[in-house]
Amino acid sequence: MTAEIGEYAFLGEEFLTWLWFRCETRRGLFRMPDGTEVGVAIEDYLCLGGSSEHETENTLRNGLPTRAPEARAALLSGKRLARARLTFAEHDEQWSFVLHGATLDLASVRCPDVDHSDYVDDPAGEDCERISKFTRLTELVDGVYRQFLRERLREDYRSQTLDEMRRWAEAKNA
């Protein structure tokens, strides 16, 4: 059960690409194992990369990069989504972060606010609450990643989901 570091980076990048597809075709709604619903949106930063680290990356920022012709061209040339800024929303809380496909690292995370006035006499409680915002985000990312893996690790993934994704990429902005 051991793997070379980076050997399975493609799984994370395929996950991000699938997430993009699901956001555009099924409104980006995911039900977590605990029953809550999470909304996912791709924001204003995309980085599309090739299957090897020597291949050129396309970085798209600002505006609506998912709608950019360059994004479609990169997908059609076989590139996967290597990094993207995402928003996850659960109930009235929202997280913004950059997900790195190859490592599943979360960069530039912005968590929902915690009201300091609720914890004036309880600094440990405030720390707990603030840390819980980060750990909840990791649970949500894991929950969505699990849904991807349930689809990806099936014999018919290629003939079903991947075919659908190809049609989606071809039809994007066409």
Next chain:
Amino acid sequence: MKPFRKSGSLTRFYLDGTIPDPSSDEFLTLLAGGRFRTIENAASEETSLGWVCPSDASGGSFAPDSIVLSRELVRLRFRRDKKKLPAQWLALYMEAELRNRPGRKVSAKERKEIKQDIAAKLCPRILPSIRLTDVVYEIRKRCITLFSTSQSAKEDCQKLFYDTFGCRLVEADPWETAFHLELPRDNLDYLERVAALPMFPDGGRQPELLADTDTDEAIEPESETAPWEVEA
């Protein structure tokens, strides 16, 4: 003590090994054994890495109240100090030293000795750079969250856990994470032989298919005459 941050970057690890109960004396004793030791007055370039308490960055004490936040969450922090001679100061002192030896070539060996003398003179006066990194240990999940994505911080964290508790930290990359998500058996069997699936095989779609992107606006064929040239 400042409240815990509300933004930042993070990397996750899975714990491979056993850590003593964080509310036990044994845990605090081990933590204190791997505590940060200052290099403020060191007379050479060096680094120091060790645990500090979130409420006391000196490494001198570990208050259980600021470490064990609940039965589920443990907040840790490590500190890396690095004392490095600034290159420009070294160059200035070196120049001055060489000016005092006019008319003869200074060998590489002599240069090295001069550099060592300068370092010994300057290092005690230089304050090290400080880097504090937060770590959260989720006891039930056996998961470590490092609040950094830098490779050196990841290595520091892995080293500290190994040296302090004898535990290995396994990075929660796409592969390792998959094994921690309670996937059904058939998914896990498939995972063992999974390979990358390109969106489009053979390096993507053909150029002629890429060209028909925007059909709304027909692209005018390029005129042989430049716009500023008036056609006769």
